[in-house]
Amino acid sequence: MNEPHVNLSNAGRPGDDTYKKVIEEISGHKVCPFCQEYLANYHKNPILKEGRNWLVTANMYPYDNAKHHFLFIHKSHIANTEDMPAESFAELQELIAWIVKEYKCPGGTLMMRCGDMALTGATVAHIHAHFIVADYENKDRKPILARVG
Ligand SMILES: [Zn+2]
Numbered sequence: 598m599n600e601p602h603v604n605l606s607n608a609g610r611p612g613d614d615t616y617k618k619v620i621e622e623i624s625g626h627k628v629c630p631f632c633q634e635y636l637a638n639y640h641k642n643p644i645l646k647e648g649r650n651w652l653v654t655a656n657m658y659p660y661d662n663a664k665h666h667f668l669f670i671h672k673s674h675i676a677n678t679e680d681m682p683a684e685s686f687a688e689l690q691e692l693i694a695w696i697v698k699e700y701k702c703p704g705g706t707l708m709m710r711c712g713d714m715a716l717t718g719a720t721v722a723h724i725h726a727h728f729i730v731a732d733y734e735n736k737d738r739k740p741i742l743a744r745v746g
Pocket of ligand 1: 675
């Protein structure tokens with residue numbers, strides 16, 4: 598595959614260059630960090646649930662101010678939602694319902710970038726969805742900001 602697997606210019610986070618350094622390292626390896634044969638090299642959090650098409654885990658680099666930041670990583674390598682089988686969308690809905698119930702989430706944000714990373718803010722091309730839960734028990738919670746576009 599000749600397409601880049603990661604996008605370094607989207608990896609910057611204000612006041613913290615940890616994530617940018619991780620993406621920089623992965624970029625040098627020229628592999629897809631979310632493909633199953635490489636995932637364990639880069640992702641150290643446990644797989645919370647394995648579905649037919651997805652792995653569910655917690656993001657190693659959660660967005661600031663999130664109480665939970667889950668990732669749904671598609672098990673096969675695709676980079677565009679239009680290439681996703683309908684069954685994957687259906688299963689994603691089931692897995693979100695599982696997360697909501699398991700972690701008693703009163704609300705969350707589902708986000709999935711796809712296609713040209715220069716236009717989406719994505720750092721990893723391989724399809725994955727984020728489910729981000731605000732710190733709902735903290736009445737002084739701050740907003741969670743994410744790069745889009
Ligand atoms: Zn991949």
